[in-house]
Amino acid sequence: MNTLRQLFQKHLAQTSDSPLMLEINKAEGVFLFGPNGEEYFDLISGISVSNTGHGNPEIVSAVQKQAADYMHLMVYGEYVQKPQVELSEKLCSILPENLNSVYLVNSGSEAVEGALKLAKRFTGRSEIVAFKNAYHGSTHGALSIMGCEEQKRNFRPLLPDVRFLNFNVEDDLKQITDKTACVIVEPIQAEAGIRIPSLQYVKKLRERCNETGALLIFDEIQTGIGRTGKMFAFEKLGVVPEVLLLAKAFGGGMPLGAFVSSQEIMSVLTNNPILGHITTFGGHPVSCAASLAALNFLSSNKIVDEVDNKGKIIADELAKHPLVKEVRQIGLMIAVELGSFEKVQALIQYGLKHGFIVDWFLFCNTAVRIAPPLIITEEQCRRVAKLITDGLNSIS
Template sequence: MITPVLPTYNRAPLSFAEGRGSWLTTTDGERFLDLGAGIAVNVLGHAAPELVEVLTAQANKLWHVSNLYTIPEQEKLARALVDATFADTVFFTNSGTEAAELAVKMARKYWYEKGGRSDIVAFEGAFHGRSSAAIAASGSEKMVKGFGPLLPGFRQVPFDDPASLDAITDTTAAVIIEPMQGEGGIRVASDAFLRALRAKCDATGALLIFDEVQCGMGRTGKLFAHEWAGVTPDIMMVAKGIGGGFPLGAVLATEAAAAGMVAGTHGSTYGGNPLGCAIGGKVMDVVNDPSFLAEVARKAALFRQGLEGLVASYPEVFEGVRGQGLLLGLKCKAQVADVVKAAYAQNLLTVPAADNVLRLLPALNIPDEDIAEAIARLDKAAASV
């Protein structure tokens, strides 16, 4: 039977009608505890009152005018991002995939203006989106099979491996990396590796691109994950959490890295519209607060402690805990698909990842009692596997 929606998703048999905080209610009235947060999107939970207030106020004033005009809400959010990061300039998109496209274009345009480098080094296990440039960067068979010929110029090397630095040479235009791989199995690049990577890029002139679409916006306990290593990129991709559930993304860059992106080199009809940027501005106000980020770190420690207990209690189901902050993973010995299904039976939503990992990325303001409830439900799920 042909369905009206293109069947590219392997969907669970669940439909939700309402959400509040860390809880979702199905169309049949069942309540589920959500440890997926729309895949790291709903950083303040479902129907966050402060976001509903801003959305309603802006919707009653102005939704969209296009980038033919100056947009005050966009200017304000860009200023907040610049003030909080390494960046000098920001371009707004609607998604992480669009951010990846611009990051690649920006790096190649930089070198076009300076002498023609185009090769980009990426990392095995990466996920940068599903556009032509993004799948070429990932290079995995699952992502690229049937979609050739691929955009040329990408080379994949082992993640978090010092030997990979040898692939970066005086002919490399850029290096693109997630400081923490989400889809790739909650794998964290060591601080030492990120520092060595920054140094190698500096030595060769290659631009360093960080993909913080999933690990950014407070998820690790700092505004952006790379802050833990004390290094900065030249270009950074942001999305997911920045809109708190509203489609919004951004590319942040230094003035030098963005120098080639002059008028007419890139654009977006919807990117950075008044409605999206008003919401994103409020997300920044809330998340980029030292007390909020300290709470993320505290909640993460509480959550991790509970997960370590589950690993100890169910060594035949779980192998260990991965991740940082509230981007956590349970490396499974049992099939992760079976654990996800067992969690569904306990009215608990989780997300699978590569390398047989169960991904846990709740709202950043998840209450302590919901963390305790999540651990209890995971315990019952593990017992049933």
């Protein structure tokens, strides 16, 4: 009989020729457990998804209750479904006044696709401005605005009229013009290795969009839902976009995404043509129930308020190590720069043998990614820093 690992390789389409092949039987809190009881600190949270921790009782309960009431009923937008309405109301209550209309989808890539359509339809323009080393997803439209030619070369032709700027370079902002439908940007570039812009740059970006009439789209798919020490990264930067994109942690562990804008902007999807954007499973009731429980959990327990300090505990300790060239940190979003892909891989492999999981970045393979669930305790942060320090000592 084939083992589970053999069946995995035989029947699941692979994304690389060297999958991690880590088999997990259970997950709880900040830990993953293997089939023989192996325990791992999950320091990547499924790439910033499991912010509320694995097996969160409040979210599990919400999922179970909603699944018992009903699951799929009808394509998005036709029926009044309580989980969708309550989630949207909650989300809008913690967002600025102009972000008051929510379109629920299945994933981050879908949120990106919907936002690009929305910007083109509202402005009547076709040009999209994105950034080098940006990651927005792998569907065709999202791939078109990915800031890495190597990742998309073999899938061309892609969307036309896409212009790429250098991130955090003010002089490039003059390339945003009255032909630009939208500027889509990660407020903190994630896959580029946690690149944090200056507050002045973000302010200038906002001003340039105002001058040209281009919609500013913030992709907060990784940074949203508490990861940076605020519920949304734009709160730290002091700039509000016209369109906000959410996914990953937004679903509380379930698949869910959203693009959020004003009622005025969003209304263009209702006419010329009607059904300007449609989805069958977007805003699935069970996912919405999980999302609402996650938002309530984070806000009622004041977990987000503690994120900055937890991140600093890890970052400050690792920055002392002679092998570490730089630590880039905002909240519990940390890049530990080692300057070498080989050293990063060695630390990843060390972690798998010594009880912790870290990762690298898609466009920065010389740095280690650390992004644990936000519920990690300060004591666990100190333990994690010690484990990683031991790993760095072993590869020095």
